Amino acid sequence: MRKKRIGALALASLAALPTLLFTAGCSGEAEIVLRVFNWEEYIDLGGEDSYEYDYEVNEDGSAPPIIEDFEEWYEETYGTPIRVEYSTFGTNEDMYNQLQLGDTYDLLCPSEYMIMKLAAEDYLQPYEESFFDPEIEENYYIRNVSPYIRNMFESNRINKKDADDTSTWSDYAAGYMWGVTGFIYNTSYVQLDDLTDLGWDIMRAPQYKNKVTTKDNVRDSYFVALAICYRDEIEALDRSDPEYGVKLAEIMNRTDDETIKKVEEIMLEMDENIYGYETDTGKADIVNGNIWLNFAWSGDAVYAMDLAEEEDGISLNFFIPEECANLWFDGWVMPKGANTQAAQAFVNFLSRPDNAVRNMYYIGYSGVIAGDPNDEEYGSMVLDYVKDCYAVDPEEAEDPVEYDLSYFFGDESAVFYAEREQAEYRQLHAHYPTEEVTKRCAVMDYYGEEANESINELWSRIKSETLDTWAIVVICVGIVLAVAAVLLIRFGGKIDFFRLPPKKGYRLVRQQNMK
Amino acid sequence: MKLHFSRKLLGIPYAVFLLFFVIIPMLVILFYAFTDKEMHLSFGNFIQFFSDPTKLSTIVYSLVIAFITTAVCLVIAYPVAYILARSKMKKKFVILLLFVTPMWINFVLRINAIRELLGWIGLLGEANYFNTIFGMVYDFLPFMILPLYTTMLKIDESLYEASSDLGAGGFTTFTRITLPLSMPGIASGITMVFLPSMTNYVVSDMLGNSKVTIIGKFIYEYFGTNWHMGSMVALILLIVVFLSTWLTGGFREDETVRGANL
Numbered sequence: 093m094r095k096k097r098i099g100a101l102a103l104a105s106l107a108a109l110p111t112l113l114f115t116a117g118c119s120g121e122a123e124i125v126l127r128v129f130n131w132e133e134y135i136d137l138g139g140e141d142s143y144e145y146d147y148e149v150n151e152d153g154s155a156p157p158i159i160e161d162f163e164e165w166y167e168e169t170y171g172t173p174i175r176v177e178y179s180t181f182g183t184n185e186d187m188y189n190q191l192q193l194g195d196t197y198d199l200l201c202p203s204e205y206m207i208m209k210l211a212a213e214d215y216l217q218p219y220e221e222s223f224f225d226p227e228i229e230e231n232y233y234i235r236n237v238s239p240y241i242r243n244m245f246e247s248n249r250i251n252k253k254d255a256d257d258t259s260t261w262s263d264y265a266a267g268y269m270w271g272v273t274g275f276i277y278n279t280s281y282v283q284l285d286d287l288t289d290l291g292w293d294i295m296r297a298p299q300y301k302n303k304v305t306t307k308d309n310v311r312d313s314y315f316v317a318l319a320i321c322y323r324d325e326i327e328a329l330d331r332s333d334p335e336y337g338v339k340l341a342e343i344m345n346r347t348d349d350e351t352i353k354k355v356e357e358i359m360l361e362m363d364e365n366i367y368g369y370e371t372d373t374g375k376a377d378i379v380n381g382n383i384w385l386n387f388a389w390s391g392d393a394v395y396a397m398d399l400a401e402e403e404d405g406i407s408l409n410f411f412i413p414e415e416c417a418n419l420w421f422d423g424w425v426m427p428k429g430a431n432t433q434a435a436q437a438f439v440n441f442l443s444r445p446d447n448a449v450r451n452m453y454y455i456g457y458s459g460v461i462a463g464d465p466n467d468e469e470y471g472s473m474v475l476d477y478v479k480d481c482y483a484v485d486p487e488e489a490e491d492p493v494e495y496d497l498s499y500f501f502g503d504e505s506a507v508f509y510a511e512r513e514q515a516e517y518r519q520l521h522a523h524y525p526t527e528e529v530t531k532r533c534a535v536m537d538y539y540g541e542e543a544n545e546s547i548n549e550l551w552s553r554i555k556s557e558t559l560d561t562w563a564i565v566v567i568c569v570g571i572v573l574a575v576a577a578v579l580l581i582r583f584g585g586k587i588d589f590f591r592l593p594p595k596k597g598y599r600l601v602r603q604q605n606m607k
Numbered sequence: 608m609k610l611h612f613s614r615k616l617l618g619i620p621y622a623v624f625l626l627f628f629v630i631i632p633m634l635v636i637l638f639y640a641f642t643d644k645e646m647h648l649s650f651g652n653f654i655q656f657f658s659d660p661t662k663l664s665t666i667v668y669s670l671v672i673a674f675i676t677t678a679v680c681l682v683i684a685y686p687v688a689y690i691l692a693r694s695k696m697k698k699k700f701v702i703l704l705l706f707v708t709p710m711w712i713n714f715v716l717r718i719n720a721i722r723e724l725l726g727w728i729g730l731l732g733e734a735n736y737f738n739t740i741f742g743m744v745y746d747f748l749p750f751m752i753l754p755l756y757t758t759m760l761k762i763d764e765s766l767y768e769a770s771s772d773l774g775a776g777g778f779t780t781f782t783r784i785t786l787p788l789s790m791p792g793i794a795s796g797i798t799m800v801f802l803p804s805m806t807n808y809v810v811s812d813m814l815g816n817s818k819v820t821i822i823g824k825f826i827y828e829y830f831g832t833n834w835h836m837g838s839m840v841a842l843i844l845l846i847v848v849f850l851s852t853w854l855t856g857g858f859r860e861d862e863t864v865r866g867a868n869l
Contacts, residue, residue: 302732363818368815382726552662
């Protein structure tokens with residue numbers, strides 16, 4: 093008996109041995125853990141959909157996820173093993189809730205207004221100075237980021253609510269993806285003239301009743317309504333004025349009571365006219381013809397147009413309204429207490445042009461990385477990729493136009509010929525809008541706590557049907573009466589008050605006595 | 608101390624589950640509902656809820672949608688369950704199976720299919736409230752049929768024989784025997800359809816193009832921006848649900864009622 097027990101013990105310890113060894117091995121080399129929190133489907137996950145480039149591929153020909161490549165690269169470069177804990181969120185608000193619940197991360201990828209909110213609430217850790225030193229070989233971000241994006245990040249204050257805080261976006265955020273908003277439209281049903289005449293107001297146009305959708309989120313719908321509301325004022329601005337952008341941004345970020353009141357009326361009319369609000373059904377609905385116009389982010393528009401090209405008999409174009417569009421971006425920020433060294437290395441790795449192209453190809457949005465003319469190995473990869481996709485030979489193409497992206501790439505060679513269709517209405521127009529288009533775009537700031545609340549209340553008034561007070565009272569009284577009736581039927585017999593008086597010659601027996 | 612094994616110990620895992628996933632979350636909701644942003648005790652959410660016609664309207668709309676859904680489900684399910692339970696058909700389980708199989712298919716897939724169907728007919732985007740109720744009826748019908756079927760199956764055949772011996776016609780037999788004896792099934796069917804149709808906003812979002820706002824969506828949206836108000840709405844919904852369960856007799860511990868629940 094005793095022997096058996098010893099045997100069992102020995103067996104158990106033997107089984108535990110590998111585990112012990114394993115943990116000992118790990119602690120010896122001090123593996124770093126990098127916790128990254130990103131949007132769903134917002135990074136190259138490898139497999140067969142990955143961009144085919146001359147990097148190592150698996151035996152079956154599929155590519156490894158970019159995160160694995162990062163882990164390898166990090167260990168090679170810095171000599172420490174790293175493990176990325178990658179998790180995803182669906183909306184900025186979900187991400188914010190996770191943070192509030194006390195989850196800790198090293199790197200987050202929220203949208204511009206959420207970055208501003210996090211900065212205002214003092215959640216964020218600024219980037220280290222060494223991150224901006226172009227001399228350091230691994231600093232791919234600062235060398236390759238587009239001058240257009242860089243200028244935007246350096247010239248905008250991150251915390252507009254606090255006058256003393258002069259820090260800019262670039263102190264706290266490194267860009268990842270960017271784009272504009274507009275309409276995807278079905279060319280068989282929608283007249284281009286209507287779009288140019290009406291702009292965002294096509295949302296209220298009776299000829300497109302039930303054929304247009306907007307996003308099921310308050311900020312995008314509010315922006316559209318603002319653009320409709322102040323269209324005259326925007327068009328009266330002088331486009332050549334150097335202050336044009338500032339003035340436009342002021343208009344498109346108004347949240348005063350009077351504006352909210354006007355916007356509410358417009359949004360109610362939109363609500364009457366539109367087909368519905370969507371978060372991801374819009375692309376399918378426009379491809380199968382349920383709707384003709386779909387409010388879309390540029391990356392989604394590229395995806396929908398690609399999808400439509402595979403289907404027969406449907407042709408989709410992208411339109412960015414003349415008066416104004418929303419310029420948005422998502423960027424990497426580090427919460428307080430993050431492992432800044434590893435987080436910055438991750439950002440730099442994703443900013444290396446070959447990786448930037450991989451991500452862009454995989455998720456379909458436009459990255460903020462342009463390239464570095466001094467870098468022979470990677471420098472021109474992004475531009476080459478764009479040219480690969482869109483550039484045509486002006487001799488052979490039918491109706492070529494010159495397309496100038498030098499503002500974005502900071503490079504005179506970023507001018508190429510493209511088909512007129514592509515340049516004016518299609519993928520190229522959505523993917524990399526021209527400087528002229530970006531100039532009429534405005535960034536939507538974080539509204540601030542108070543304005544946010546009133547806009548959310550406005551949204552719930554738009555989304556719900558509000559009954560008149562008398563109707564509510566009538567229905568409530570009705571419900572109370574119904575409840576009372578049910579109670580009476582169920583318990584009435586047990587309560588003496590409701591029982592009929594006894595017939596002559598009988599006497600009332602109390603409920604308790606009956607049992 | 609020697610530990611005696613008793614059968615009560617088997618209940619511990621479930622008690623722990625109840626504590627962590629039912630009781631504590633409820634207390635958290637209660638806490639959030641009656642505090643403000645600075646975590647001070649406050650009745651502000653409560654007052655705001657009952658003084659805002661939008662929020663009250665949403666509750667009323669959800670109640671109406673849930674009520675219609677339940678009524679339609681009952682009207683469809685009752686005859687089906689009755690026929691199935693009373694028929695002498697040999698293969699009636701096949702028919703029952705046909706009604707229940709949709710429950711085995713993924714919910715989102717089913718709703719997407721209905722969406723395509725409605726789009727094809729041309730109702731999508733035209734009749735949002737109708738579509739929502741249609742989707743809910745389709746989705747929750749099995750939850751009404753099954754409890755009705757099981758209660759009706761249990762009605763003793765000899766009662767029907769006695770009824771016809773005593774000269775009762777079909778209608779009298781129905782009102783005096785079938786209906787009263789199937790009441791527990793009706794009650795549990797109603798609870799199982801009414802409650803989810805107040806909160807299942809996936810149906811209203813997909814089929815009503817997000818233009819129909821029911822109370823579940825409301826709670827979801829508030830939890831993106833203001834947890835305190837969200838908790839208050841959730842608490843009020845809980846009370847409504849509690850009341851309606853109590854009224855339909857869901858808490859009675861009769862043998863028959865328990866048998867009728869799935």
